[in-house]
Amino acid sequence: MSHAPTGARRREIWLLVATFLVAVAGLIYELIAATLSSYLLGDSVRQFSLVIGVFLSAMGVGAYLSRFVGEALRGFIWAQILLGILGGFLAPVVFYAYAWTGAVELPLFGLLIAVGILSGMEIPLIARVLKEIGAPEFRFENVLSVDYVGALAASVAFPLLIVPQLGLMSASLVFGALNLAVAGLSLWLFRSDATRSQWGVWALALLLTGAGLVQSERLVTVAEAALYEDDIILSETTPYQQITVTRFRDRVRLFLDHSIQFDSFDEYRYHEMLVHPAMSHASRRADVLILGGGDGMAAREVLRWADVAQVTLVDLDPRVTGLFQSHDDLAALNDNALRDPRVRVLNQDAWQFVEHANTQFDVVIVDLPDPKNLALSKLYSRAFYSLLMERLSPRGVMVTQAGSPFYARQAFWSVVQTVAAARNPVQVGAGPWTLPYHTYVPSFGDWGFVMAAPFAPKTGDLAVPPGLQYLTPAIWQQSHVFGADTGPIEADVNRLQSHALVGYYLDGWAKWFE
Incomplete structure (x- = not known):
């Protein structure tokens, strides 16, 4: 049948x-x-x-x-x-x-x-x-x-x-x-x-x-x-983002989700200003934590300091760190920093790493993408900066990139206020010492940073390692001066409950480019 x-x-x-x-x-x-x-x-x-x-x-x-x-x-x-x-x-x-x-x-x-x-x-x-x-x-x-x-x-x-x-x-x-x-x-x-x-x-x-x-x-x-001016040498979609690398002659650019992350012609300006002031102000530099920075450029600058014993680099996307570690042309841009035995690369969420880390660091460098959505905004929140302060050694120094005080002025000063509002585990009841500064990076425009520490570091001339292309003590002094159109304005602290920073960021950039 x-x-x-x-x-x-x-x-x-x-x-x-x-x-x-x-x-x-x-x-x-x-x-x-x-x-x-x-x-x-x-x-x-x-x-x-x-x-x-x-x-x-x-x-x-x-x-x-x-x-x-x-x-x-x-x-x-x-x-x-x-x-x-x-x-x-x-x-x-x-x-x-x-x-x-x-x-x-x-x-x-x-x-x-x-x-x-x-x-x-x-x-x-x-x-x-x-x-x-x-x-x-x-x-x-x-x-x-x-x-x-x-x-x-x-x-x-x-x-x-x-x-x-x-x-x-x-x-x-x-x-x-x-x-x-x-x-x-x-x-x-x-x-x-x-x-x-x-x-x-x-x-x-x-x-x-x-x-x-x-x-x-x-x-x-x-x-x-049609999207990019230069020849595309790599384009790949990962579970986390769209990665695009372009080249024109000796000029290489990295785009994540179609937003530029660096241009090899001027990235040294950004990375020198991000890394060396914090390294100079720290009393010791043996253990350094970098959050983001999967291209290895920040790690390259950190390794210029002879007393660095270990660098822990935490970046979510293993494809980004893999490219800048294994691809010879891209690794050359960071002077093979991600191949250095002192550099430990961890591909995990920055918040999860910081929350569960059981060590303290002498310097913490936050080189994360701009806070254009809530997932990124939480990494610019008071709660996250408070966690970072817990991971700093008592005389340690933290620095974060903070966007443009010109294009997204209120967003920049919101980051400043948020860092200043973080908990200070060394001086209970007092906020951390903070120092906002900025410089001009042609690919980005006027770009800002915020440095923080449990105690105010000892003052003195900026000490930098040899071989820098941009940062000098004179440039450093100039970076503290803000113009009338970039200086402090009222801005709310970025909290997990409100995420004021996302609105400031989107509104600021939309004013100029939409």
Whole structure:
């Protein structure tokens, strides 16, 4: 006796499998849109929240509109074909729009709403088709259960597999192809109900998507060439960020999430000002902690001091530290600092490291990205600076980069106020000694720093190691002077409960560049 499933049973099984697949694809599109929005517009919490809200609302509209679809099966297949096109080309369209026009919101949210509406129509239409084919013991909650399992699978796979292996551009096209595969198999299983127009549009969409996948590397190259002035020598998406390295002749630049981190022509100005004042003011320099600075430039400057015994560098992304440790051309920029036996590289979260560290450091150097979102803002909070003060030796010195006192003036002085408000474990009830200073870095503009210590360091001329290209005692004295348009202004302390700094930062830069 044959136990092969009947045609109706095969269709029922397929529709439940299709429910799982379309749930995976739908959530992937949502995550791609949220990630793109965070990369290109900043403030990841705000952007993720907005994308999720818009997408879910659009799904609600789609669920409502599904009642007006006369033929559920044909409506479901059309939805898959359109999702294959709109969802598949979501990332390419947004990247190209940003590269050539600078516009992100309209194409991103326009496509997000369209994809959300089509995704919202899927489950009601599948449920209707199951009823129409007489699926035995059909229960709507079974469809929803499969849908939720698909969403779980997508949420786990996106950061662990999809982004590292495919990148956003290819991932968008791959899951567009998945929707088209669902449409194609549905057309074949229900071929008696399929129309020529559906077959024709499906075939054309499949051809375009296939061509996009074949040319995906070229698409990325063309889009990035429009974004960056120089030749791109490396472009890679990690679970943490987009890494891009460009070169023009001997000039190398590093971009993280499309924001410049250094230009080899002038990075020495930034790193000398970040590192050497704190090293000079510390009474001893045996153990140094660097938070961030995965490019090794800050470590290079620290190692100029002969009395340094150990440098602990904590950077979240192992790909960044790996590149600047193993790639000969990039390692040369930091004088092979990350290969030095005195440097210990730890790839972990800065907060977690500081919170659980059981050692004290003579110098702490905070070289983290700007506080453009809440995840980064917490590393500029009173709570975090209080933890750092706990990890300082009694005569130790801490310094943090603090952004531009010109472009984001209120953000800079918020960092100053926040450091000053940190707990001082050595002098209970008193805040730490603080010193704000700034200098000009051509790639960034006027850039500021804040130095702090449990006690005011002994005054005297700045002592610097030989071989510096910029910092001198005279430059150091000038760096303490702020103009009328960069000097102190009222700003709130950045606390975990409020995160005032993010608003100051975004508003300041938007005033100049939006």
